Amino acid sequence: DTGVSQNPRHKITKRGQNVTFRCDPISEHNRLYWYRQTLGQGPEFLTYFQNEAQLEKSRLLSDRFSAERPKGSFSTLEIQRTEQGDSAMYLCASSSRQGAYGYTFGSGTRLTVV
Amino acid sequence: AQSVTQLGSHVSVSEGALVLLRCNYSSSVPPYLFWYVQYPNQGLQLLLKYTSAATLVKGINGFEAEFKKSETSFHLTKPSAHMSDAAEYFCAVRLIQGAQKLVFGQGTRLTINP
Numbered sequence: 001d002t003g004v005s006q007n008p009r010h011k012i013t014k015r016g017q018n019v020t021f022r023c024d025p026i027s028e029h030n031r032l033y034w035y036r037q038t039l040g041q042g043p044e045f046l047t048y049f050q051n052e053a054q055l056e057k058s059r060l061l062s063d064r065f066s067a068e069r070p071k072g073s074f075s076t077l078e079i080q081r082t083e084q085g086d087s088a089m090y091l092c093a094s095s096s097r098q099g100a101y102g103y104t105f106g107s108g109t110r111l112t113v114v
Numbered sequence: 115a116q117s118v119t120q121l122g123s124h125v126s127v128s129e130g131a132l133v134l135l136r137c138n139y140s141s142s143v144p145p146y147l148f149w150y151v152q153y154p155n156q157g158l159q160l161l162l163k164y165t166s167a168a169t170l171v172k173g174i175n176g177f178e179a180e181f182k183k184s185e186t187s188f189h190l191t192k193p194s195a196h197m198s199d200a201a202e203y204f205c206a207v208r209l210i211q212g213a214q215k216l217v218f219g220q221g222t223r224l225t226i227n228p
Contacts, residue, residue, distance in 0.1 A: 110155065
């Protein structure tokens with residue numbers, strides 16, 4: 001068990017480009033969450049998967065954002081036509097048993113849109 | 115709706131002094147509560163969690179928190195601050211319904227003075 005892994009750690013992209021981030025959760029965790037954190041703020045919920053099913057999406061998740069979790073394993077978060085306002089830290093977390101043992105976070109992907 | 119409020123966006127203490135970070139929650143049902151720590155450009159690390167067992171919860175790095183239902187509080191304390199405690203601290207409540215996602219406070223930045 002190596003924890004939750006996120007790649008890449010840093011991404012710099014030009015406005016209008018598409019970017020994709022990957023999250024590998026703890027293998028036995030069936031729940032996976034994506035959060036966004038801007039400077040000086042707490043993480044904000046974006047979306048949630050239970051196994052391969054995406055069960056909840058925040059209103060923060062515009063139609064430029066899409067997330068997948070094929071086969072209930074790793075997950076990807078894609079942002080199309082990036083905007084400067086998308087610059088943030090994107091955090092992934094996983095849990096099991098309804099979070100009774102806590103939610104384990106990855107180190108995050110820091111996106112900078114220039 | 116369940117939420118948390120962290121009082122004080124910035125707390126500064128001297129090395130060796132008591133650390134007290136305040137968190138109040140709002141919940142109509144017994145909540146699950148968490149404290150996470152975040153070092154610069156890192157993800158979130160779980161310090162401790164309250165899941166309706168003992169009201170005094172001990173965590174890592176000498177931190178502890180006490181759940182007080184009458185005060186709707188879950189303040190984080192450490193008897194003696196160390197320079198390595200300098201970081202951002204987040205209180206979070208787990209929603210009971212739906213995705214059971216974590217809802218975070220705005221965070222408190224802890225500075226340790228030598």
